[in-house]
Amino acid sequence: MVAQMGLNKFYSAIDYMLETISLANYLLFSHFYSAFSICFGIGRGKFINKKNYLRNYLDASGSFNLLLNSQINNYAAINLNNTDIQSAENYIGFSETIRQLFNSEEKFYHWLAGIIDGDGNFDIRKSTDILARKPKLKSIRIKLHNRDVRILTRIQNYLHFGTIITAKNKPYSIYSVYKNEDKIFLINKLNGLIRIKSDSFKKACSIYNIEHIEPNYNISAYDPYFAGLIDTDGSIVFNYNSNRIECNLEFKYNSYTSKLNLDNVIPNYKPYILLRTHNANKTSQRFKSIAFKFQTVKGMVPLYEYFIFNRLYSDFKFYRVTKIKKFIEIRKYQKSDFHSVEFKIYSDFVMDWIQYQNPLWTKVPFVKNLRIK
Structure with a gap:
């Protein structure tokens, strides 16, 4: 008992x-x-659209999750899931949690606008209906190398719509949005953010009677739009002669790219702007390009800080960016004796940097200057 x-x-x-x-x-x-x-x-007596609710408030795994990121156990600035939601463990008020939820959503669509301006496309077609006056938006597409397919899966997981198709016998995949309701949803979210693909985006707005919002070409500090551009059209390169890590962007010069102002996007680091003339396909036809080059030694730290705050989803590029901090510590060893321990440390770092997901690393000219064995 x-x-x-x-x-x-x-x-x-x-x-x-x-x-x-x-x-x-x-x-x-x-x-x-x-x-x-x-x-x-x-x-x-008031209801919300279930589909749009799921799009906005489900996490990438498909579960309702408002407390994704504990600032006690994680570093929010380098959270790979790109969620800035404060946990209830540090709760001050739910208004702060909701504010951060909106910031996370805004952060995604700014980044997505950069992705589309880089390698996206609004596929406008002439209508097959003779009586129809407006053209048709067949799809919204993003085409990337298979090495960067994670970018496409992140977009699909966040939006909860769209399809990804891998091309046969070609090393790229395409994310496509075909349904009208999804295209309208996406156009509304991106309105005011598309800058380079502005011509086709304006036509897409017109097709669905959406008033086009003129974007601001002066990109503000830490805007994720720039990260989207680098994920697609940008490059992170190692300049051996100048002993620094650089970030470069280059576009065809036109009325839109000429207005792009990246002076403030990375605080304390303005790009060098270069205009160049090229021959098109080795013919007499020529075109101009505009390049934005972040290429100073002092700028490496601000560059690192920007991409830690707005991580790249091209793993190849993000890996290179994350090495900047370590490189600053050992870059002085480049001038050491070839047979010294210091130069071996330097050589090992550079070899790791250029070999990661790079099958063409043997073609890099400065490899011959390194102590490989």
């Missing part, structure tokens, strides 16, 4: 604990729902 009484007390304690946990969860959810309702005007 004594044993039974002890067991009953044990069960009672367990029940009490579970009830306490349930009550805490209920209060937590109620508090959030109240704040959420006030922000969005959701009350009796």
Whole structure:
């Protein structure tokens, strides 16, 4: 009987604990729902579109997750899932949590606009209907090398729509959006953010009677738009002669790229702008390009800080960026004696840097200057 009484007390304690946990969860959810309702005007007799709700408030795994990133256990600045949501462990007010949720959403669409301006396409076609006056937006597409397919899967996981098709016998994949409701949703989200592909984007807005918002070509500090451009059209390169790591962007020169101002996107680091003339396909036809080159030794730290805050989803490029901090510590060893320990450390670093996901590393001219063995 004594044993039974002890067991009953044990069960009672367990029940009490579970009830306490349930009550805490209920209060937590109620508090959030109240704040959420006030922000969005959701009350009796008001409903929200389920599909758009899922698009905005599900995490990449497809689960409802408002407390993704604990700042106690993780470093938010280098969170690979790109979520800046403060955890309840550091809770000050749910308004702050919701604000950070919106910042995370805004961060994604700014980055996506950079991706589309880099390697995206609004596929405008003439309508097959003779009576139709407007052209048709067949799809919104992004085409990337298979090495960077993670960028496409991230977009698909975040948006919860679109398809990815890998080309046969070619090393690239294409993310496509075909459904009208999805195209309209995406156009509205990107309105005011597309800068380089502006001509086709304006036509897409016109097709769906969406008023086009003129973008700001002065890219603000830490804007993820720049990271999207680097993920697609940019390059992270090692300049052996100048002993530094650089970041470069180059576009065909036109009325839109000429307005692009990247002076403020990386605080304390302005790019060198270069205009060049090229021959098109080895013919007499010529075209101009505009290049933005971040290429100073002092700028390597601001460059590193920007991409830690706005990580690249091209693993090849992001790996190179993450090595900047270590490189600053050992770059002075380049001038050491060829047979010294210091130069061996330098050579090992540079070899690792250029070999990562680079099957053409043997073609790099300065490899012959390094101590490989």
